[in-house]
Amino acid sequence: MATIDIFVRKLSRHDDLSPDEIAALRELPGELAEVRAGQDVVRTGQWVEHSSLLLSGLCGRYSALRDGRRQYTEINVPGDFVDLHSFVIKQLDHGIVAFSTSRFLQVPHAALAQLTTAYPHLTRLLWLETVVDAAIHRQWLLAMGRQDGPARLARLICELYVRLEAAELAWNLRMDLPMTQHELGEALGFTAVHTNRSLRILRERQLLDWRDQQIEIHDWRALADLAEFDPGYLRLTKEPV
């Protein structure tokens, strides 16, 4: 199935794949699915039998408190297996929602089990994907625990830009970000009001502009410096596993 090529390209950035491995990935069965903006891809507590590769769109993982207050824990961009970890934890401990209408390739866990039994090197690359998710969580924890509004927002924007650029969905320091300021706040641990004020500060410092859910970064160096952003944790470089 050709749609998985987006994932083949992503894995190839980490390590060279053998022709056999590429063929095995292409032979993975999977169904296409579409989720409308604002709808849940997976609900909290749901038992899943397949993992979803995001082909297009943008979505986010979240946990929530009893009163409904929500905290996003990661934003996913095309090329991400949004719930690959469900391959080893069948019951999801969080929900996943589509920020914009998203298309997925749903790969049955049984097929992943076969693949990982036959291809240990591919298994390590899949494992790596879930480990990078954890590294992203750790960066968010550092930001939430120790950085103030503008720095935290700057860090999130840096991360998203670098990931979208790697996925060839952003360039020239511009990107689409189909999230409301309320949702952005739910990712940063802020209210919508405070998100707006942090954004305003970044705008006033001429670091970026935000209009119609499109972001234009004016001064990458200064933005990354404010955020203390270092993309190393995203593992976007070649690194044999």
Add this chain to the structure above:
Amino acid sequence: MATIDIFVRKLSRHDDLSPDEIAALRELPGELAEVRAGQDVVRTGQWVEHSSLLLSGLCGRYSALRDGRRQYTEINVPGDFVDLHSFVIKQLDHGIVAFSTSRFLQVPHAALAQLTTAYPHLTRLLWLETVVDAAIHRQWLLAMGRQDGPARLARLICELYVRLEAAELAWNLRMDLPMTQHELGEALGFTAVHTNRSLRILRERQLLDWRDQQIEIHDWRALADLAEFDPGYLRLTKEPV
């Protein structure tokens, strides 16, 4: 090597291991190491060639900002492979420090590579361990983003108690917690002063007591309720992988 039995028992709680698998784990090579309280087990950015299984003691993973402010992202208890994820990401993006003097079994990545090539089911169990780390990070993110001092502290204490109890290192709602309030604050995103005040509130509400780095929980139900703590994400129950 008998020391790895602590890990065999932990994996067995998730899923039954075959005699072959147990034998393979026991045949893993590894060197014993000891790290004094306050010393780093692994430094940020270090390239590692082995993963360390914590046999005794308590340690924590942290990231830091330029000015030295530190944020812990996980506390590790005996039975945890503190840097198993380094098996697929050789260069650690964070540091690990020993809160109390800790003993480790250092297993070479080459041995883990052989093991995972030969035993796909064991591989999924190891993978699960790293996925649970990510689930812990997500719970911390929820707490940091949306819960106030007392609730956040209560949640951390609930998590640590449940994990220590599972490791048979705590019982009767008592546990040793060899961390200073300053370090506890670095785990919660607080200053030492605010940690002290949150602790005081929990004490005044008669939820727990803290003395000489020993915690006694007086009202588990109320503590877990305040924290909105649900241990499901720790995957302490049997769940075939």
Add this chain to the structure above:
DNA sequence: CGTCACGTTGAGGAAGGTCAAGTTGGGTGG
């Protein structure tokens, strides 16, 4: 018996939340 790390408490300030009002712009129905 002094020192030092850790815990505790108070006072004042800054960051972020809450509430409320107004603006903007796209979509819809008359």
Add this chain to the structure above:
DNA sequence: CCACCCAACTTGACCTTCCTCAACGTGACG
């Protein structure tokens, strides 16, 4: 085509949470 509506953005005023700074208490240890 226009009037209306609604969601999202923006801003102000006030309040709570948490931080900063500072002082003091306490116990282990040389």
